[in-house]
Amino acid sequence: MKTNNSKIVDCTIRDGGLVNNWDFSVEFVQQLYAGLNDAGVDYMEIGYKNSPKLLKGADKAGPWRFLDDEFLRKVIPQKGHTKLSALVDIGRVDENDILPRSESLLDLIRVACYIKDVDKAIELVNIFHERGYETTINIMALSNVMEHELLEAFELIKDSVVDVVYIVDSYGSLDHKDILHLTEKFKKHLPNKRLGIHAHNNLQLAFSNTLIAAEQGVELLDASVYGMGRAAGNCPTELLVTHLKHTHYKLRPVLDVIEKLMIPLREKEEWGYIIPYMITGTLDEHPRSAMALRASEDKDKAVDFYDKLTTPEVSFDQK
Amino acid sequence: MKTNNSKIVDCTIRDGGLVNNWDFSVEFVQQLYAGLNDAGVDYMEIGYKNSPKLLKGADKAGPWRFLDDEFLRKVIPQKGHTKLSALVDIGRVDENDILPRSESLLDLIRVACYIKDVDKAIELVNIFHERGYETTINIMALSNVMEHELLEAFELIKDSVVDVVYIVDSYGSLDHKDILHLTEKFKKHLPNKRLGIHAHNNLQLAFSNTLIAAEQGVELLDASVYGMGRAAGNCPTELLVTHLKHTHYKLRPVLDVIEKLMIPLREKEEWGYIIPYMITGTLDEHPRSAMALRASEDKDKAVDFYDKLTTPEVSFDQK
Numbered sequence: 001m002k003t004n005n006s007k008i009v010d011c012t013i014r015d016g017g018l019v020n021n022w023d024f025s026v027e028f029v030q031q032l033y034a035g036l037n038d039a040g041v042d043y044m045e046i047g048y049k050n051s052p053k054l055l056k057g058a059d060k061a062g063p064w065r066f067l068d069d070e071f072l073r074k075v076i077p078q079k080g081h082t083k084l085s086a087l088v089d090i091g092r093v094d095e096n097d098i099l100p101r102s103e104s105l106l107d108l109i110r111v112a113c114y115i116k117d118v119d120k121a122i123e124l125v126n127i128f129h130e131r132g133y134e135t136t137i138n139i140m141a142l143s144n145v146m147e148h149e150l151l152e153a154f155e156l157i158k159d160s161v162v163d164v165v166y167i168v169d170s171y172g173s174l175d176h177k178d179i180l181h182l183t184e185k186f187k188k189h190l191p192n193k194r195l196g197i198h199a200h201n202n203l204q205l206a207f208s209n210t211l212i213a214a215e216q217g218v219e220l221l222d223a224s225v226y227g228m229g230r231a232a233g234n235c236p237t238e239l240l241v242t243h244l245k246h247t248h249y250k251l252r253p254v255l256d257v258i259e260k261l262m263i264p265l266r267e268k269e270e271w272g273y274i275i276p277y278m279i280t281g282t283l284d285e286h287p288r289s290a291m292a293l294r295a296s297e298d299k300d301k302a303v304d305f306y307d308k309l310t311t312p313e314v315s316f317d318q319k
Numbered sequence: 320m321k322t323n324n325s326k327i328v329d330c331t332i333r334d335g336g337l338v339n340n341w342d343f344s345v346e347f348v349q350q351l352y353a354g355l356n357d358a359g360v361d362y363m364e365i366g367y368k369n370s371p372k373l374l375k376g377a378d379k380a381g382p383w384r385f386l387d388d389e390f391l392r393k394v395i396p397q398k399g400h401t402k403l404s405a406l407v408d409i410g411r412v413d414e415n416d417i418l419p420r421s422e423s424l425l426d427l428i429r430v431a432c433y434i435k436d437v438d439k440a441i442e443l444v445n446i447f448h449e450r451g452y453e454t455t456i457n458i459m460a461l462s463n464v465m466e467h468e469l470l471e472a473f474e475l476i477k478d479s480v481v482d483v484v485y486i487v488d489s490y491g492s493l494d495h496k497d498i499l500h501l502t503e504k505f506k507k508h509l510p511n512k513r514l515g516i517h518a519h520n521n522l523q524l525a526f527s528n529t530l531i532a533a534e535q536g537v538e539l540l541d542a543s544v545y546g547m548g549r550a551a552g553n554c555p556t557e558l559l560v561t562h563l564k565h566t567h568y569k570l571r572p573v574l575d576v577i578e579k580l581m582i583p584l585r586e587k588e589e590w591g592y593i594i595p596y597m598i599t600g601t602l603d604e605h606p607r608s609a610m611a612l613r614a615s616e617d618k619d620k621a622v623d624f625y626d627k628l629t630t631p632e633v634s635f636d637q638k
Contacts, residue, residue, distance in 0.1 A: 175530060175562070176495065201523075203558055208527030211494060226594075238594075239522055242601045243494065251601070255621045258594055263619050273592075275545075275557075275577055282561045282570070300582050302574045 006214050006244055007042035009108075009196070009222045010237050013064050014045040014087055015229035020269045022047065022062030026075055028261055029064070032225070037080035038253035039241050043108060043220075046072070049086035051094035069104045076105055083107035087138075090117045093124065101132030110136040112168070115145045118153040122160045129161045136196060136220070138166035142182060143173050143284050154189035164194045164220050169209065172202030172232050172277070173284040179209045183216040196220030199235050201227055202281025204273055206235040207243075214244065225254060226262035228269075231287035232277040270294065275302045283309055325533050325563055326361035328427075328515070328541045329556050332383050333364040333406055334548035339588045341366065341381030345394055347580055348383070351544070356399035357572035358560050362427060362539075365391070368405035370413035388423045395424055402426035406457075409436045412443065420451030429455040431487070434464045437472040441479045448480045455515060455539070457485035461501060462492050462603050473508040483513045483539050488528065491521030491551050491596070492603040498528045502535040515539030518554050520546055521600025523592055525554040526562075533563065544573060545581035547588075550606035551596040589613065594621045602628055 012032060013024055029046065036044050047064030055066075063071055067086050076084070085108035101107070109128040113121040118137065125135045137157060139145075157165055167182050174182075179197075186195055197213040199206035199222070210221050223240050227233035238258060241249035276290035279302065293305050331351060332343055348365065355363050366383030374385075382390060386405050395403070404427035420426070428447040432440040437456065444454045456476060458464075476484055486501050493501075498516075505514055516532040518525035518541070529540050542559050546552035557577060560568035595609035598621065612624050 176527065203562065204520075204523055204526045204555070207523045208495065236523070238597065239601075242597075243522065252622060252625060255594065255598075255625055259619060259621045263594075275574065275582075278557065278561075279574075282558075300578060302578045303571060306571060306574055 005217075005219050006240075006247060007220050008237065008240055008249070009043040009045055009085060009220050010036050010041050010224060011045045011198075011222050011234060012224040012228050012237070014047050014085075015222075015224055015234055016271075017047065017062065017064050018230035019228060019271050020062075020265075021060065022064040024062060024064060029075055031261060032257055033076055033080075033082065035225075035253045035257035036237075037082040038250065039237075040247075040249045041082055041237065041241070041254075043083045043085045045085040045087060045110070046075075047086055049088050049097065049106070049109060050092040051097055053094065054092045067106075069099050069106075072105045079105060085110060087112055088124065089113075090120045090124070095124070095127050098128060098131055106133065108134040108136065110138055110166070112138045112140055114140055115142075115149045115153055118156055122156055122162065125160060125162045129163075134164075135162050136164040136166055137162050138168050138196070138198060140168045141170040141286075142167060143169065143171055143178070150185070151189065154186075158190050158192065162193065164196050165190055166196035166198055166220070166222075167213065167218070168198045169200055169206075171284055171286060172200030172206065172281040174199070174209060175203070175205055176208060176212050179212050180216065183213055183218055187217065194219045196222065198222035200229070200232055200281070201234060201273060202232040202277045202287070206233075207239045210235040210240065211243065226258050226266065228262065228265070228271055231271065231291055232273060232281065233271040275300075276305055279306050279309065285309070324536075324538050325559075325566060326539050327556065327559055327568070328362040328364055328404060328539050329355050329360050329543060330364045330517075330541050330553060331543040331547050331556070333366050333404075334541075334543055334553055335590075336366065336381065336383050337549035338547060338590050339381075339584075340379065341383040343381060343383060348394055350580060351576055352395055352399075352401065354544075354572045354576035355556075356401040357569065358556075359566075359568045360401055360556065360560070360573075362402045362404045364404040364406060364429070364541075365394075366405055368407050368416065368425070368428060369411040370416055372413065373411045386425075388418055388425075391424045398424060404429060406431055407443065408432075409439045409443070414443070414446050417447060417450055417452075425452065427453040427455065429457055429485070431457045431459055433459055434461075434468045434472055437475055441475055441481065444479060444481045453483075454481050455483040455485055456481050457487050457515070457517060459487045460489040460605075461486060462488065462490055462497070469504070470508065473505075477509050477511060481512065483515045484509055485515040485517055485539070485541075486532065486537070487517045488519055488525075490603055490605060491519030491525065491600040493518070493528060494522070494524055495527060495531050498531050499535065502532055502537055506536065513538045515541065517541040519548070519551055519600070520553060520592060521551040521596045521606070525552075526558045529554040529559065530562065545577050545585065547581065547584070547590055550590065550610055551592060551600065552590040594619075595624055598625050598628065604628070 052058035371377035542556040
């Protein structure tokens with residue numbers, strides 16, 4: 001397995017923030033950064049760089065939802081080898097918030113988009129690239145994309161300045177055969193671009209899919225410590241650092257983070273392989289219905305939930 | 320994926336019994352059998368067929384540890400399509416306990432053995448085969464077996480009457496490349512035998528490894544509902560029934576079993592992806608040290624545990 005070009009992008013704070021509304025203390029984030037840096041993890045995605053002006057309920061979220069460069073400098077006064085990343089969404093970012101890279105601690109800005117917005121993603125990437133950042137486009141929900149849409153998107157992307165293009169399994173519904181199929185297609189149509197993968201764990205396949213993608217030459221591997229991320233969560237960082245061959249990652253600092261930060265947090269917050277998330281995964285759909293179920297009294301009523309999602313004449317509004 | 324020859328062997332009671340000392344009520348086992356039968360699962364391994372005379376502490380275990388044919392007839396008065404299986408261990412089974420198949424509800428007797436005992440496993444298989452049962456040999460701890468040992472075992476097995484030979488990932492340390500390597504070797508040296516796989520989930524790879532084995536033609540796929548099994552547990556039955564292509568399995572009855580039986584049980588008993596089991600998995604060793612840790616006050620002290628297992632001069636006896 002030639003995975004020595006692999007780079008791990010830890011998304012614990014950014015994707016995990018979708019679990020706890022970014023309610024991480026500064027000390028938590030500092031300890032996580034120190035642990036990831038000791039482990040040799042390449043990037044830490046420390047939050048979103050969206051604008052609070054463009055989002056409802058912004059005042060209730062923790063600071064990692066709307067990263068501020070000045071605040072970030074206080075959080076990470078001494079940067080190590082681990083680079084910092086932020087994610088933005090189409091229509092939620094104000095380009096005036098983005099300083100030149102030389103004035104920011106951020107190294108990488110990633111743009112998440114659905115296939116129909118790839119043109120808008122490229123416009124944003126142009127701005128961020130111009131200001132000196134590494135850039136990625138993360139194409140979400142690929143399991144729901146038709147072939148011709150994907151080919152049109154590749155045409156736009158291949159001539160753009162973006163550094164890395166991501167395969168995102170938003171619903172956690174893909175298996176190894178899907179990953180082989182997608183990596184082959186991305187490599188064929190985007191031979192001049194590096195690739196990334198962001199997997200969700202609804203079917204317990206996030207780690208396996210990420211390993212198989214790495215073997216196919218996918219370079220940027222998204223993960224989070226103890227798998228913390230929305231709904232079923234992500235590929236666990238601890239598994240990548242211990243299992244990728246011919247790399248210099250260290251497991252022990254990640255175990256330390258799990259013991260000190262993640263085990264206590266998991267007692268308060270919920271993510272991982274939980275049956276309603278498995279159900280939305282196997283049905284290849286967004287986990288929002290399962291997240292609503294888990295927040296209700298019926299959280300363990302898996303059979304009713306399955307029946308609702310699989311009976312065409314019943315919608316959730318009619319129940 | 321041509322997996323329509325796949326047969327699922329649900330091991331919830333047998334392997335799950337290693338978690339709760341086989342403390343399942345008769346009603347639990349009856350409801351599980353009904354659910355598996357509705358789901359179209361091919362085999363239910365309902366326990367061990369070892370002899371209580373040959374094991375210490377036998378009086379403390381539930382009845383599924385030492386299956387009695389008369390008792391079994393009361394538990395399952397009406398058998399459906401799901402066949403019944405029992406496991407035996409070398410040196411712990413009294414052949415006088417094994418009725419002819421025509422007088423037993425059991426269809427399949429499986430012999431678990433380490434590589435050095437394959438000759439003894441074949442002696443037992445000869446007896447069970449003679450009495451009319453389907454038979455398997457389950458070779459444990461394959462990740463710790465040397466090439467020449469395996470080739471010698473193949474020589475004995477290929478001329479035996481055994482129906483199915485199992486690849487057993489006892490430590491949950493194998494990945495997809497290991498599975499491809501092993502299935503290729505087993506198919507090459509045992510062309511006249513059907514194959515099986517029993518995976519453990521220490522690295523979250525049990526389901527993926529089982530899918531990949533099925534794709535390579537491995538027919539008997541071990542699983543357990545909600546993954547219940549010793550330590551990190553097994554490949555989840557619910558994932559196999561929903562994801563294997565071109566099969567007639569049904570997910571809904573398994574969800575019903577999870578909701579009614581497994582979610583309440585998981586609140587009392589522990590199995591699954593738990594960090595000390597991940598550590599023994601990545602170190603490719605038996606989970607007994609992690610099981611001892613989980614039963615102690617230090618159960619979440621992952622870093623100390625990792626240090627002990629990876630520091631050559633420190634043994635557990637000296638601590």
